[in-house]
Amino acid sequence: MPAKSTPNRAPSTAPEFRRRLLRWFRKHGRDLPWRRTRDPYAVLVSEFMLQQTQVSRVESYWPRFLARFPTVDALARARPSSVRESWEGLGYYRRAANLHKLARVVATEQAGTIPSDTAALRRLPGVGRYTAGAVASFAFERAEPAVDTNVARVLRRAFHPRARGAAGERRLWDTATRLHIRHGRSAWAFNQAIMELGALICTARIAKCGECPVRGACKTGKKGLRTED
Ligand code: SF4
Numbered sequence: 460m461p462a463k464s465t466p467n468r469a470p471s472t473a474p475e476f477r478r479r480l481l482r483w484f485r486k487h488g489r490d491l492p493w494r495r496t497r498d499p500y501a502v503l504v505s506e507f508m509l510q511q512t513q514v515s516r517v518e519s520y521w522p523r524f525l526a527r528f529p530t531v532d533a534l535a536r537a538r539p540s541s542v543r544e545s546w547e548g549l550g551y552y553r554r555a556a557n558l559h560k561l562a563r564v565v566a567t568e569q570a571g572t573i574p575s576d577t578a579a580l581r582r583l584p585g586v587g588r589y590t591a592g593a594v595a596s597f598a599f600e601r602a603e604p605a606v607d608t609n610v611a612r613v614l615r616r617a618f619h620p621r622a623r624g625a626a627g628e629r630r631l632w633d634t635a636t637r638l639h640i641r642h643g644r645s646a647w648a649f650n651q652a653i654m655e656l657g658a659l660i661c662t663a664r665i666a667k668c669g670e671c672p673v674r675g676a677c678k679t680g681k682k683g684l685r686t687e688d
Contacts, residue, residue, distance in 0.1 A: 476617065502597045
């Protein structure tokens, strides 16, 4: 059955969902190194690395990469072979090549300043809708949605269990936008928290509804619906 038309307001359970999610994240969110910075360059590097790579692996590569290329200008000046060498072991080298290109564009065309606006971010090499939202949110604390695989899974199970395909994806982005908290640190925390829930509790392999903080505000959790994607 096709997804229904996009709703024009947040789900009625949104306030409870946000409140419970944020409370849980304050207690159980992991202290990941890129969560301690708001440096846009450092956040960008972490986002490029985290695409298709496990957190534990990125935890060791990220500080080494930043030690070798501490600023966007330093990365822009680097030789492709050095960038490649620093990326070795992470795989998907295309990400490193795009990050290098991005650094050169920012250094030469934007005086070394990474933009905070999602439209400007999306014009940079290798930056799609998710990465633009993540950088705007995690570096600049802007109330922008960032729907990666984990977030999409949580939103689908919690609010739109039947959402599938391109229309379903639009609906998830729309709900992520409407769920958002409109100010600084809470906007940052909301995106981190929903990603964390998808990584630790509402996982692709299993939805641990019995220990989930948002169960009371989740369609799937409340009704005991099937949780496979
Ligand atoms: S209640 Fe279950 S399905 Fe809903 S968000 Fe939590 S783990 Fe996922």
